Amino acid sequence: MKIAVCVKEVPDAALNRRIDPATKQLDRSGDRVLNPYDLHAVEQAIRMKESEAGSEVVLVSMGPNRALESMRKGLAMGADRAVLVTDEAASGSDLVATSHTLAKALEREQPDVVLFGYQTPDGNGACLWAAVAERMRLPMVSQIAEIEVADGTVTAKRQTEFGYDTIRAPLPCVLSVSDALNEPRFASLKGIMGAKKKPQETLSLSDLGVEADRVGRAGSRTTVRTLGDPPSRGENVKIEDDGSGAEKILQFLIERKLV
Amino acid sequence: MSTLVFLEHHEGTLQKGSLGALSKAASLDPDTAGVVIGSGVADIAAQAGRYGAARVFVADDEQLAAPLPQPRIDVIEALVREHGFDNVLFASSVLASDIAAGLSGRLDAGLNWDLNDVSTQDGELVGSTTALEDTVLVEVGWVGTPRIALFRSGALEPSESGGGDAPVENIGYAPAEHSAKAVMVEQAHEEQTGPSIEEADILVTGGRGLGGPEGFKPLEELAAAMGGAVASTRAVVDSNWYPYQTQIGQTGKTVAPKLYIGFGVSGAIQHKVGMQSSQTIVAINKDPNAPIFTFADFGVVGDVNDIVPKLTALVKERRGS
Numbered sequence A: 001m002k003i004a005v006c007v008k009e010v011p012d013a014a015l016n017r018r019i020d021p022a023t024k025q026l027d028r029s030g031d032r033v034l035n036p037y038d039l040h041a042v043e044q045a046i047r048m049k050e051s052e053a054g055s056e057v058v059l060v061s062m063g064p065n066r067a068l069e070s071m072r073k074g075l076a077m078g079a080d081r082a083v084l085v086t087d088e089a090a091s092g093s094d095l096v097a098t099s100h101t102l103a104k105a106l107e108r109e110q111p112d113v114v115l116f117g118y119q120t121p122d123g124n125g126a127c128l129w130a131a132v133a134e135r136m137r138l139p140m141v142s143q144i145a146e147i148e149v150a151d152g153t154v155t156a157k158r159q160t161e162f163g164y165d166t167i168r169a170p171l172p173c174v175l176s177v178s179d180a181l182n183e184p185r186f187a188s189l190k191g192i193m194g195a196k197k198k199p200q201e202t203l204s205l206s207d208l209g210v211e212a213d214r215v216g217r218a219g220s221r222t223t224v225r226t227l228g229d230p231p232s233r234g235e236n237v238k239i240e241d242d243g244s245g246a247e248k249i250l251q252f253l254i255e256r257k258l259v
Numbered sequence B: 001m002s003t004l005v006f007l008e009h010h011e012g013t014l015q016k017g018s019l020g021a022l023s024k025a026a027s028l029d030p031d032t033a034g035v036v037i038g039s040g041v042a043d044i045a046a047q048a049g050r051y052g053a054a055r056v057f058v059a060d061d062e063q064l065a066a067p068l069p070q071p072r073i074d075v076i077e078a079l080v081r082e083h084g085f086d087n088v089l090f091a092s093s094v095l096a097s098d099i100a101a102g103l104s105g106r107l108d109a110g111l112n113w114d115l116n117d118v119s120t121q122d123g124e125l126v127g128s129t130t131a132l133e134d135t136v137l138v139e140v141g142w143v144g145t146p147r148i149a150l151f152r153s154g155a156l157e158p159s160e161s162g163g164g165d166a167p168v169e170n171i172g173y174a175p176a177e178h179s180a181k182a183v184m185v186e187q188a189h190e191e192q193t194g195p196s197i198e199e200a201d202i203l204v205t206g207g208r209g210l211g212g213p214e215g216f217k218p219l220e221e222l223a224a225a226m227g228g229a230v231a232s233t234r235a236v237v238d239s240n241w242y243p244y245q246t247q248i249g250q251t252g253k254t255v256a257p258k259l260y261i262g263f264g265v266s267g268a269i270q271h272k273v274g275m276q277s278s279q280t281i282v283a284i285n286k287d288p289n290a291p292i293f294t295f296a297d298f299g300v301v302g303d304v305n306d307i308v309p310k311l312t313a314l315v316k317e318r319r320g321s
């Protein structure tokens, strides 16, 4: 079985929640990591690989050149190789442009399963998989919290507004997984050492046959017009617990007549 | 301009979010149509007229009974290709976001998601949203048509237009080859056991920071001492730590208690939309950068394992029990 996992490098979310007013894009300076949500997809991929001899896990991403470094974390966990689509012209891509390019990269791999994470802290769309699945004309199941793969069929449970659905789909298919699906493994020292030597390929848009006007800002169908400050939310008090946190909460509740 | 609104339904009822999107669309564009997709749904379609739909398309087919996204993309794609709608609007849901993004892929049409509102400015459609945990207000636009918009859950309230039932037009269903491959084995239905968290004045909410299902025992004790109920997050429910009925948020309940206290809850936007109308919000989280602190009235950076037992003892003492 060949399993592709779509992963993204993101700004370390805890450090960084700012937009650069000049470009109207997220300020991408600072530390960068593999999207923590995507580690659950990598974990699922490795489990699928372990359950079927001769399987392969390939990480696929679109992003700046240095993203390979973050992708090594997935290689260290146990993925076999990494493919990064990287091109100046791809920067500023929206859903239309990103899904077009990723689908091209995935079609080149012809995987049996394409896995996605839940969401990205910077994109937050939690929907890219659907656009990719439609471009590849594959069945999809999203936001999976429990999964079983047997005899070329995926059976998955996922939460909707009304409880849990169980959905079945044949391979090949596109799946996105919830962060509750599993606990991503820690990379072993051996895994970390070995990751650098695993195949890591970078592809340009022309390698994929993607025309420049289909990606980046030129290929995008949405724009950011203006940025501003949201309406103020009133006063927020935040204190450190120095051992008296519980007492301070009680005092606050008493002041508000809530106990 | 012409606008199509996806009308989601569940157990014979058009969903509030969809009707909110419909009311909004109708207020901007008199040429607004709705589309209802399912099996045995012809009866509920006409009601959409009361929320401003000038007409309603209905795709009623047994193959459309299960609420799966891809067959619905087939229906909406065909409608857009035939009628050339300029705007296609969705209220966010697990189903609707897959449809909206899938449609975007099929039609190469721009999708803006998580919108709080749309308006027209100089004849152009403009969406407004907040980004990065609600710290920036963003206005977004589209290039070309159709423009696809996905509204944040709870963003738009339905309002009756004063009109009556809308004319209904039945359309056929021709599945794409790949669309019928995913099948529903078991469909979700709401089961209600015990008291609803929607009625409680005080909600003591546990998130993944509780560390495991055992973390809920002390929380239940605290809730009992305070006279409140225990609520949860999706991360906790998806991990089988606590029942779905207690989940707050986009795919759970929308609550507005007098007091919400979150223990080990990060405050993700999909959680926030379900509790932001709480009168008072208190948060305990060990990460000083947790988003919940940006909308909590009172926040404590600390460990739930320390604070829960202490607070329980203090509350019991005060209430003399």
Ligand SMILES: Cc1cc2nc3c(=O)[nH]c(=O)nc-3n(C[C@H](O)[C@H](O)[C@H](O)COP(=O)(O)OP(=O)(O)OC[C@H]3O[C@@H](n4cnc5c(N)ncnc54)[C@H](O)[C@@H]3O)c2cc1C
Residues within 6 Å of the ligand: A118, A119, A126, B093, B094, B206, B207, B208, B209, B210, B232, B233, B234, B235, B236, B247, B248, B249, B250, B251, B252, B253, B263, B264, B265, B266, B267, B268, B269, B270, B271, B274, B284, B285, B286, B287, B290, B302, B303, B304, B305
């Ligand atoms: C389409 C969609 C719909 C969704 N719908 C919902 C929904 O309805 N409801 C919902 O809740 N979520 C929903 N989510 C998920 C949401 O994005 C978050 O993943 C989820 O809310 C996180 O839950 P959490 O806060 O419990 O866990 P986490 O985000 O993992 O947060 C745990 C927090 O606990 C803190 N912590 C850890 N240990 C301790 C400790 N010892 N003491 C104190 N603090 C500690 C951490 O700092 C962290 O901030 C949805 C997501 C999507 C994509």
Ligand SMILES: Nc1ncnc2c1ncn2[C@@H]1O[C@H](COP(=O)(O)O)[C@@H](O)[C@H]1O
Residues within 6 Å of the ligand: A006, A007, A008, A035, A037, A038, A041, A060, A061, A062, A063, A098, A102, A115, A116, A117, A118, A119, A120, A123, A124, A125, A126, A127, A128, A129
């Ligand atoms: N640039 C990218 N390259 C590869 N995969 C991506 C990229 N952006 C997002 N993804 C995948 O899509 C999922 C959902 O992202 P989003 O729709 O941005 O919330 C992520 O968890 C990743 O698996």
